[in-house]
Amino acid sequence: MKFLFSKTCEYAIRATLFIAQKSRDGSKVRIKEIAKGIDCPEYFIAKILHELSRKGLVMSLKGRTGGFYLKKRSLNYTLADIVRTIDGDKVFTGCGLGLKQCSEARPCPLHHEFKKIRKDIFEMLLGTKLGEFNEELEKNLLFLKT
Amino acid sequence: MKFLFSKTCEYAIRATLFIAQKSRDGSKVRIKEIAKGIDCPEYFIAKILHELSRKGLVMSLKGRTGGFYLKKRSLNYTLADIVRTIDGDKVFTGCGLGLKQCSEARPCPLHHEFKKIRKDIFEMLLGTKLGEFNEELEKNLLFLKT
DNA sequence: TAAATAAAAGACTAATTTGTCCTTTAATTT
DNA sequence: AAATTAAAGGACAAATTAGTCTTTTATTTA
Numbered sequence A, B: 001m002k003f004l005f006s007k008t009c010e011y012a013i014r015a016t017l018f019i020a021q022k023s024r025d026g027s028k029v030r031i032k033e034i035a036k037g038i039d040c041p042e043y044f045i046a047k048i049l050h051e052l053s054r055k056g057l058v059m060s061l062k063g064r065t066g067g068f069y070l071k072k073r074s075l076n077y078t079l080a081d082i083v084r085t086i087d088g089d090k091v092f093t094g095c096g097l098g099l100k101q102c103s104e105a106r107p108c109p110l111h112h113e114f115k116k117i118r119k120d121i122f123e124m125l126l127g128t129k130l131g132e133f134n135e136e137l138e139k140n141l142l143f144l145k146t
Numbered sequence C: 001t002a003a004a005t006a007a008a009a010g011a012c013t014a015a016t017t018t019g020t021c022c023t024t025t026a027a028t029t030t
Numbered sequence D: 001a002a003a004t005t006a007a008a009g010g011a012c013a014a015a016t017t018a019g020t021c022t023t024t025t026a027t028t029t030a
Helices: A007-022 A031-038 A042-054 A072-076 A079-087 A111-126 A134-138 B007-022 B031-038 B042-054 B072-076 B079-087 B111-126 B134-138
Strands: A059-061 A067-069 B059-061 B067-069
Touching: A007 A031, A007 A042, A007 A079, A007 A134, A031 A042, A031 A067, A042 A059, A042 A079, A079 A111, A111 B111, B007 B031, B007 B042, B007 B079, B007 B134, B031 B042, B031 B067, B042 B059, B042 B079, B079 B111
Parallel strands: none
Antiparallel strands: A059 A067, B059 B067
């Protein structure tokens, strides 16, 4: 069983951070390089990036000098945007025990505990900008594949 | 996308808490009642409980007066036991970005944040005994279905 | 002992997620 | 303009997870 995000979403996050780093000088990154850089099947990440691109989270350009990149302003997007786009907001709102309705008024046994955990996750995602790790990735202090 | 546990695991937790409460006086609970009580397909929860029963987390008895129940000692089992049995320990150890190896020595960008979150989840599960909610469930202050 | 009842066991189906491939479209270079 | 290259787009296949059904086995009651 997965930990928190779908596989698709994990790849999406890794790809976006990879693009942020590689395109910080204005250059573009091709799918092949991204796939290699984050250890994801090439066709699969293509599909995922296509989605992120349609939603405007990453930019793309076709043709010979094409590839993916981030706009300066996109560096202010956060991981919360990526996660919401790919996985929806189950992570932010869903009940930990799967109740369709779970609220203060009618809580599951873990409602309050999960509320705190979800809040921590949400704040972490919301507080993490896409360009945030550029330097540490560059210096190989952080990694996007094993 | 799921929040944290598989559907199977969510049902497993809900069913176990239900059994804990209903069998606290020594009686047994039948699958039909459990399915109704936690809003889960009957055949599906049967399969899940069978698994929990084989692992010794819940007790079962066949035949006319049969059903599921917990041993006194089982009330000291925690949700961590249920989760580990059904979903394995991805929740406790897995990398949030899906890296196969993710460690202090070679961390993903969110390694430290996730470490804390996983710890919170683990402690919460480990600190929650199966019989813990019996009273509040009885009094309808907590719910196992919507 | 026979009938009734409940879980055990395991095969099977459906749905979702993950992953692959092929054709089209857009941009660039020669 | 033609050749090349890269993403767009969408069909398709594989794997995993969720859910259903049928037969067998154990226990109790009449």
